Amino acid sequence: MTGWLGAVTSTDHKRIGLTLGVCSLFYFLLGGVFALLMRTQLAQSNMQFVSDNSYNELFTMHGSTMIYLFVTPMAIAMAIYLVPLQIGATRLSAPRLCLAGMWTWLCGGLVMQQGWFASGGAGRTGWSSYAPLSNGTNTPGVGQDLWVVGVILAAAGMLVMAACVVATVARRRAPGMSLLRMPVFTWTALVSMLMVVGAFPMLVVVMVLLYIDRHGGHIFTGFEGAIDYQDLFWFFGHPVVYVMFFPYLGAAAEAIAVNAHKRWFGYIAFVASIMAFAALSMAVWSHHMYVTGGVTNQYFAFTSTALLVPAGIEYFDMIGTLIGGSIVLRTSMLFALAFFLQFLIGGLSGIFVASPVLDYQAYGTYIIVAHFHYTLFAGSIFGFFAGVYHWFPKITGAVLRERLGKLQLLVMVVGTNMTFFPMFFLGNDGMPRRVSRYPTHPGWGTLNEIETIGAGVIALGVLTFLINVFVSLRRRVPAGDDPWLGHTLEWATTSPPPPLNFEAPLPPIRSYAPLLDLREAEMDRARRPAEVPAS
Amino acid sequence: MRGGAIPILAWGTILLVLAVGNWVWNDRVVGSGAASAAVLIIYGFGVAVWLARRREALRRGPPEPRTEPESVPQASLAAVGIGVSAGCALFGLAWAKFLLDFGIALFIVSVGRLVLELRAERASRRAARGESERA
Amino acid sequence: MQVWSPVGAIQGLIDTRTEYDHLFSIYVPIAIGVFVLIVVLVLAAVLIYRRRPPERAARWHEHNPLEGTYAVLLACVAGFLLYLTFTAEHKVDTVANQEHPSVVIRVSASKWEWAFSYPAYGFTVRSGVVGRQPLVVPAGEAVRFEITSLDVIHSFWIPALRYKHDAIPGSTQIATLVFRRGVFPGQCAEFCGLRHADMIFTAQAVSPAAFATWARSRGTAAAP
Numbered sequence: 001m002t003g004w005l006g007a008v009t010s011t012d013h014k015r016i017g018l019t020l021g022v023c024s025l026f027y028f029l030l031g032g033v034f035a036l037l038m039r040t041q042l043a044q045s046n047m048q049f050v051s052d053n054s055y056n057e058l059f060t061m062h063g064s065t066m067i068y069l070f071v072t073p074m075a076i077a078m079a080i081y082l083v084p085l086q087i088g089a090t091r092l093s094a095p096r097l098c099l100a101g102m103w104t105w106l107c108g109g110l111v112m113q114q115g116w117f118a119s120g121g122a123g124r125t126g127w128s129s130y131a132p133l134s135n136g137t138n139t140p141g142v143g144q145d146l147w148v149v150g151v152i153l154a155a156a157g158m159l160v161m162a163a164c165v166v167a168t169v170a171r172r173r174a175p176g177m178s179l180l181r182m183p184v185f186t187w188t189a190l191v192s193m194l195m196v197v198g199a200f201p202m203l204v205v206v207m208v209l210l211y212i213d214r215h216g217g218h219i220f221t222g223f224e225g226a227i228d229y230q231d232l233f234w235f236f237g238h239p240v241v242y243v244m245f246f247p248y249l250g251a252a253a254e255a256i257a258v259n260a261h262k263r264w265f266g267y268i269a270f271v272a273s274i275m276a277f278a279a280l281s282m283a284v285w286s287h288h289m290y291v292t293g294g295v296t297n298q299y300f301a302f303t304s305t306a307l308l309v310p311a312g313i314e315y316f317d318m319i320g321t322l323i324g325g326s327i328v329l330r331t332s333m334l335f336a337l338a339f340f341l342q343f344l345i346g347g348l349s350g351i352f353v354a355s356p357v358l359d360y361q362a363y364g365t366y367i368i369v370a371h372f373h374y375t376l377f378a379g380s381i382f383g384f385f386a387g388v389y390h391w392f393p394k395i396t397g398a399v400l401r402e403r404l405g406k407l408q409l410l411v412m413v414v415g416t417n418m419t420f421f422p423m424f425f426l427g428n429d430g431m432p433r434r435v436s437r438y439p440t441h442p443g444w445g446t447l448n449e450i451e452t453i454g455a456g457v458i459a460l461g462v463l464t465f466l467i468n469v470f471v472s473l474r475r476r477v478p479a480g481d482d483p484w485l486g487h488t489l490e491w492a493t494t495s496p497p498p499p500l501n502f503e504a505p506l507p508p509i510r511s512y513a514p515l516l517d518l519r520e521a522e523m524d525r526a527r528r529p530a531e532v533p534a535s
Numbered sequence: 536m537r538g539g540a541i542p543i544l545a546w547g548t549i550l551l552v553l554a555v556g557n558w559v560w561n562d563r564v565v566g567s568g569a570a571s572a573a574v575l576i577i578y579g580f581g582v583a584v585w586l587a588r589r590r591e592a593l594r595r596g597p598p599e600p601r602t603e604p605e606s607v608p609q610a611s612l613a614a615v616g617i618g619v620s621a622g623c624a625l626f627g628l629a630w631a632k633f634l635l636d637f638g639i640a641l642f643i644v645s646v647g648r649l650v651l652e653l654r655a656e657r658a659s660r661r662a663a664r665g666e667s668e669r670a
Numbered sequence: 671m672q673v674w675s676p677v678g679a680i681q682g683l684i685d686t687r688t689e690y691d692h693l694f695s696i697y698v699p700i701a702i703g704v705f706v707l708i709v710v711l712v713l714a715a716v717l718i719y720r721r722r723p724p725e726r727a728a729r730w731h732e733h734n735p736l737e738g739t740y741a742v743l744l745a746c747v748a749g750f751l752l753y754l755t756f757t758a759e760h761k762v763d764t765v766a767n768q769e770h771p772s773v774v775i776r777v778s779a780s781k782w783e784w785a786f787s788y789p790a791y792g793f794t795v796r797s798g799v800v801g802r803q804p805l806v807v808p809a810g811e812a813v814r815f816e817i818t819s820l821d822v823i824h825s826f827w828i829p830a831l832r833y834k835h836d837a838i839p840g841s842t843q844i845a846t847l848v849f850r851r852g853v854f855p856g857q858c859a860e861f862c863g864l865r866h867a868d869m870i871f872t873a874q875a876v877s878p879a880a881f882a883t884w885a886r887s888r889g890t891a892a893a894p
Contacts, residue, residue, distance in 0.1 A: 011610055011614065052865060052867070056861075096613065096649070098614075099614035100615070100617040104618040107621065107626070108622065111626045132822050133863060142630055145630075148629075166543065170536070170540065175600040181597070197580060202569055211629075221840070223840035224840075225840075226823060235566065235573075262727045265731050266732050268734065269732070269734060269737040275545065279553055280553065282570065283554075286566065291835055292823075292836045292838060293838075294841075295562070295563060296560055296563075298756055298759060301756070305748050308748050309741055316740055319715060320733070329716070337716070344705055351751070352698070352701065354755075355693060355697065355751070355758075357762055358694065360686070361829070364860055365827075365859060429829065435867035499609075509597070
């Protein structure tokens, strides 16, 4: 099948990944518009730029769009595109299932956004949509129903796609590619997809129960019901934030290793730590429930604080990769370094709120908003851009402009920190989250105004990126197979890769950096004749 | 395929250890239940992968080269139909009955199409194997 | 097991503000220290190893004994932080609620107002969308709050006390707090619908004598 129909029904993993990625990028822009509207309202105290109901829809849809329709599916898209290439496979396992999953997700996104046209409005109870607020009595209307259905569809689609990636890693590695020779990005993608498979079913379950609850079923009633909802929701809700972290960590790690001309340091420790980190992420969820009085705070404080151990290993490995390398400060490298440094602020604030007594102040305030935006935006999205600048040539055959890229980075670093750093102070001073307006308090107006300007600066940064993509595709600078001296198998094929990924035979696979191995062997061979006297 | 089930089962085991911690310290049955369910799901996945290739799935070491001809589907209208029908049906459930009916009908048609696609793939694989045997 | 005596304790009562400040004063400097260390290491590495020719890039790529030692160190840091946290949490959640309160206030949250009842005196004050009557409390004494909700989940938060607790329908949550003298804003901290932003109250902590006078006069005014 050719043409549009062929493109839309293609079971080529590169097509599926690219379609999923482009759709996710569109939702990034949509969610960003929601954020800009929110920040306009909050620029000054007691402002009513939008109605209270609209504001509540905006923050709900901003969070839901970003989480269900951008960051998570984009991570899955990168896995679908890159994992088969990195493991030397010609195709994905169960590609039809993956394609069906993508279309289910796509429908989920559209259904969720349909709520904007409903009479009561779109989903408006927060992306976490706590019961009993989200039940039929307190938030009636088809808009909220469509939100629930949208989440169910999107979650089911992502679940299915993730399962296909895991099956691919299990079954389609090239000859020689043992598990401990898989690239760093593939490992981060694998643990992320495992978390999806393990945790997303709970999201589907709780959303189905919520739907029934909204239509006459008395499911989440009373104190136990309210806590049950949160228990089930956060059982999904915590792992998902690590799904939204690990692949971008992997992308940043690949960018750093390649741009340091040195293989990633501490591979075994890294693999062990991300396996432990991912598993631990499924044991910490009730730290979102410290203030309810309904859970064992001390147990979850223990598991949540323990997260600093694997996290520390990852930073150790990053620094170990930089030391002794030959460092080139390309845009992808700069984004990757920014990812590590900015994510650190998010991670450290996470250890802060892992302590119940500190969380009793921070929860439900702008401290939490700052924390998760530092991890997800200042962290993961910068890792995303590192991956984009690193792999764009492979996917499209053209390089992105370096100067525009560095401008984008600079603008985004300024905008991001302007927007999210003051939130720590606002939250500690008493500003709760999810408020459509705030009263006049000394300093609040100024800090909020800075944040709103920062959001505008971020928008300029994103615009710079879009311009870069447009210009780079219009006036192409051909990339060739391997513009960066890559380490892993995706660089051993054409840019973009042919339908079956590899036309020439694969290089020998003896480590997690097969192309670097080849290059080092060649360097050694080139050196040897000078050292050995001619016989 | 070699060792394919190992990372899944290994991760499931780490989850099991943490689930035990949960049973001991977490007061809530719902929470412990969720943790146990996740362990079962992951182990189930690992077992499914193991069932596909038995001994190979648990052996350590690099995979061997494959000799059998592989079929690579190029496109699948059925898959798109199944995905879209799920979306239509649930959208219809929340909003309008005609969409629900349409979704169910589309699902049935798509499953039919899927059967045809799988049959065609099996036929082409048989043909390719026949050719390689004759060659 | 009391191993740490709170600095500036208010007559031996557990003070959420002090507990928070103490933990904060340890967690935050550690966090800042870690951040600065990593930034310095990264910047140094980037500056030192920039523009070396790729042939000179090192080939070594692991050191498991070093990483293992480092992991153990991290575990010790985690253990230290956990010890501090468990101690503070035990105080705030358990010990505080075992104190004998000088006044009990029932907090009923609903969309979108707070109803503070003083059962011993027989009256209720309200704050939120309906208006702003102050929550008056005696300073320097244990005040017990019995917190519930009449509809959805709300959260009773007084930022100056560094403490909040959810108000969940179908339950009564207990929190025992101690106030210094002053006026402290309070706000709902769990999204509860359309006018969540307006669910504001003000706590006024006055001397115990002034509180008793105020409460008795409100009580007689409320009596039939």
